[in-house]
Amino acid sequence: MAEIVLDKVTKSFPDGTVAVREFDLTIADGEFLILVGPSGCGKSTTLNMIAGLEEITTGELRIDGRRVNEKAPKDRDMAMVFQSYALYPNMSVRENIAFPLRLRKVAPDVVSSKVDEMARLLELSQVLDRKPANLSGGQRQRVAMGRAIVRDPKAFLMDEPLSNLDAKLRVQMRTLVSRLQRRLGTTTVYVTHDQTEAMTLGDRLVVMRGGVVQQIGPPQELYDSPANLFVAGFIGSPPMNFLYATPGADGLESPLGTLPLRFSQPVILGARPEHFADAAMIDEETRRRGIEFDATPDVVESMGSDKYAYFVVQGPRATSAELEELAADSGAADLPTDGTQLVARLPAASDARENQPIRLWFDVARAHAFDPQTGQVATADGR
Amino acid sequence: MKTLRWGLIDLLVVVYALVPVLWIVSLSLKTPATLTDGKFIPQEWTLEHYRAIFSTDMFLRALVNSIGIALIATAIAVVLGMLAAYAIARLSFPGKRVLVGLSLLIAMFPQISLISPLFDIERQLGLFDTWAGLIIPYVTFALPLAIYTLSAFFRQIPWELEKAAQMDGATQAQAFRRVIVPLAAPGVFTTAILVFIFAWNDFLFAISLTSTERSRTVPATLSFFTGASQFEDPTGAISAAAVVITIPVVLFVLFFQRRIVAGLTSGAVKG
Structure with a gap:
């Protein structure tokens, strides 16, 4: 649970290109925020800066009032779901989900009960001992979600998590993501280029273009009165x-x-x-x-x-x-x-x-x- | 028809590669009298040469040196190579291209031209005729090979896995050790085999930088097999020793080959 504040966050590269320009936003505790825009608009860069995978050039990022610009990803306590899922191919589903807990030195019996709980929640109980290579696309996606949820992070960051699924599965997963987020009440930042996902999932939408925020607001407001x-x-x-x-x-x-x-x-x-x-x-x-x-x-x-x-x-x-x-x-x-x-x-x-x-x-x-x-x-x- | 044609080609390649090996095996099993009879299959069989080489301390001592030196050199080269290759594959740092270029230069440098300076240097430093005196040049010349092979493997590993590990709470070192290294294992074993064979087979450094049984490896020792008297032909003994020193390499490759499973990274990301 966390409030995330982006205060004039800017990402520029040594060659002078600016990926994100003065991003100002307060993401409320428990909010489901969507970053949307065409490819290259800076939405993924913004997410990576929140995650700590990319350095913030200027500006400040605060989580619960504390500046975290210099903190490593592991110290920010956020979980991320990647577009490619990024499952560890050498580990079984069970080990994949347990990995974040084991890194935190959680007691083995707690780990196994939490993994079982995740498996039940995400209907992965049958495949716990399989390797990611032997899973379907939808199962891999759910493993990636499980790995993110299992340690109860302060926030979820999702980078186009559904874009590799086929159309029908995407709709199913969309409702699953929505239901999970409501149930857990965890602050979520979700990146997508799909405007349908953006409209249906988020409490608020941020539309970006060329690294600049165009408009921020609830989906219906952006639909009814677009600023530009x-x-x-x-x-x-x-x-x-x-x-x-x-x-x-x-x-x-x-x-x-x-x-x-x-x-x-x-x-x-x-x-x-x-x-x-x-x-x-x-x-x-x-x-x-x-x-x-x-x-x-x-x-x-x-x-x-x-x-x-x-x-x-x-x-x-x-x-x-x-x-x-x-x-x-x-x-x-x-x-x-x-x-x-x-x-x-x-x-x-x-x-x-x-x-x-x-x-x-x-x-x-x-x-x-x-x-x-x-x-x-x-x-x-x-x- | 197609299978037959491929079968013939396969057979040809295998025969071409194995004839010299079988020849050495055949020579090592011949009695001294029939050594020069020109027959491929020995007329009289004997294990006398094998008994002879193991009866003296010289060969056993060389075998121990060879195994020790090659294993240590392999371990050092692979660990250093892994760190360097990871940096080359993943990070951008000043002087990266120069580093890669220099390591290529080392690999291309004719080793024979370095023998005299190395000989002098090692004598001054007291490294001459020691294990370290061979391990150091082996590591030096094996490193470019190790870095090249390993960086190719590291490049294949999806970078997102490492990001995922960091998000899951791993430090960079933990991400490297628990996610990247297991995935690079096939590359590490391939590199280890190549480096081991290089160190194991080396004759040039071994003959130039050693002088006694203290550190002389098998390839160098073979050249000191002269027979008991100048009238005795050492061919049989040399052949037997050659067969014996092939065995560790074969075992090494067979042992690690099982670990080199292709497609180990499949399923990490979509597809």
């Missing part, structure tokens, strides 16, 4: 749609039509896929709150519960450094597109079909607007 384009584009799946819009006489002119919003300069408009609707399926009153437009989806993905309609609108594309970085991270940077591709999430009952024109509706009240230059949230009536 990067957070807006990173959180949410399918991601937020972005459109370029310019101020006109009657409001904001966008490829979707004219929105009754007042801005004195061009903005990048953000529209979540679920804030679109099939105009035929909503009542008159709701319809008046937004704008209607015609679109011809070129692809309709039916997810069973929902339909994702992809369509292209003409007009200048919304571009900014943030959006390009997000596109590069998802590998979509070099996809050729004319105009702007948008996705709308429609109810399964909608008539949307490929290459069939359909009237769509957009909830203007839920629109986000960002300054194309700075990427920050733009406020109506200029700034």
